[in-house]
Amino acid sequence: MYNYAKEYYKKFGVDTEKALEILKNATVSVHCWQGDDVIGFDSRESLSGGIQTTGNYPGRATTPEELMADLDKAFSLMPGKKKLNLHASYAILNGENVGRDAIEPRHFAKWLEFAKERNMGIDFNPTFFAHPMVKDNLTLSSPDDEVRTYWINHGKACLKIAEYFANETGEPCVINFWIPDGYKDIPADRLGPRKRFKESLDEILSVPYDKTKVYVTLESKVFGIGLESYTVGSAEFCLSYSDYKGITPLMDNGHYHPTEVVSDKISSLLLFNEKIALHVTRAVRWDSDHVVILDDETKEIMKEIVRNDALDRVFIATDYFDASINRVSALVTGVRSVQKALLYALLEPSAKMKELQDSGNMTELMVVSEELKTAPFGLVWEEYLKRQNVAQDYLTEVKAYEKEVLSKR
């Protein structure tokens, strides 16, 4: 069956072997927070910051051990290269009374061990939400000196942890800054909070860190739940700041107006940045963070990366959280969908299609694009899973795990 597919794609000038080879080496950074509904282990606060998980499917991981076991199960059902993406709120404090402003690498030693044993790098995120020091929905942009200082110290502490991960794993660490700061209703001063955010970031980034192995990214957003009127870290702010500071912009495809698409933004950012970063999610009417599926926009995003030969310039991470379905399945479905979309993109005769565009042959371009949609893509995917020693049917394994492990929690 695979040979049939191989010949089929050859007619379009596509080498399936080459595609599989590239896919094998493409890394997806897998977010840990789908496993426990973004709750973490370091505070008793419920989720805040304008993001929400809905649903109450049984089996949520409630301890580091449970989360590690669930991630392990999920990783075993995903082909290809993975990285572990952690939030600061997943610090393992063992009863120690440490604030987020004072966390240290040692609070992540168990995570490091976990990643090392699995030959994985780690990405990191300071956690500026779900914490008593978030005052009036503000952190780094707060007018309250004490609040701002607390979160600046958190940022600094996280940079050190990111560097520790990079040093210890031997793989670069992407550390992503996202703050929820904003207002529910119309503010009187839009400049002040943004100026304070800028100054806070400047202060955090004044800490020396090794830029060859720690990549600082900044994630923008359009609005959050309860913060509908104003977002401090808007697209313009984050792009401008990234440019000014020489850090990496991060686009989350749930963070734009519903008719805007990240796939159209990638090329512009690639022209002006050495690296860019993505949070791949699925927004349904709002930044709902549904599980990623193999939909048109996910394919289009991956096409933009592949067509522009930018796989080594784009940090791809998943970011979604659905509490209404089996969480291990959610992790596997989302990550596999990203990988499927990547394969789909790799099976496109992009050079030929560019030529058609440049010669004004839009008729043929449309025909080729449409014909490719019914090419035997699934057979190439199946071959990939076989070569990677990963079962195609992950649901059976997930169900068994649910019965043996999740349902007993």
Ligand code: RNT
């Ligand atoms: C929120 C952002 C952010 C978070 C995670 C938990 O809208 O997308 O990336 O989802 O940091």
Ligand code: ZN
């Ligand atoms: Zn995100």
